[in-house]
Amino acid sequence: MFGAISSIARSDAASPRVVIVGAGFGGLWAAKTLANAPVVVIDRENYHLFQPLLYQVATTGLSPADIAAPIRDIVGVYRNVIVMLGEIVGVDVVACTVSIMGGRHVPYDYLVLATGARHAYFGHDDWEPFAPGASDRSDRRRGDARRLSIGGSPDESALCPIPFGAS
């Protein structure tokens, strides 16, 4: 794996190596824009998630697989882009490396951190069990299970989910 990185994503003065952490909208846009340089895209998942359709997954109109696509399929047309699966746990800005969980390090000349955002409760984390977030597929699966079980209960079947904070 790391032999492939040093040969495909070789750094030199003319074409510095770019490491992009995160294959959401931001990371993929950067990868496509920079595709003439040696680019390494690292994500902790092997898929890109189309977040605007998470509500449809939450309300069981779509399956989670319908809104996820393999990152390698999306950027596979760009010969200079390689994709790695791994969770970044640290950045050494002096050595110019990112650390992947498990102890590996990937060198970069330029680093793009596009790791997205999480929901917040503005100091009221105790609200989370009552209003779970919707940032990733595991959030949604937890939400699905909760809503489906509420819908199956005679006392609570009138409850309906109301997504808010949506654009």
Ligand SMILES: Cc1cc2nc3c(=O)[nH]c(=O)nc-3n(C[C@H](O)[C@H](O)[C@H](O)COP(=O)(O)OP(=O)(O)OC[C@H]3O[C@@H](n4cnc5c(N)ncnc54)[C@H](O)[C@@H]3O)c2cc1C
């Ligand atoms: C339910 C919902 C509905 C939305 N609807 C709309 C809409 O209608 N219109 C609109 O314009 N926007 C909408 N948005 C917002 C939009 O989806 C986000 O602004 C956008 O996805 C953010 O893109 P991003 O690349 O910054 O981050 P993300 O898409 O969150 O991507 C971050 C990536 O980084 C990876 N990552 C995170 N941490 C690490 C790590 N430590 N190591 C490795 N990889 C990591 C994640 O796996 C992920 O792939 C919606 C968002 C949600 C949640």
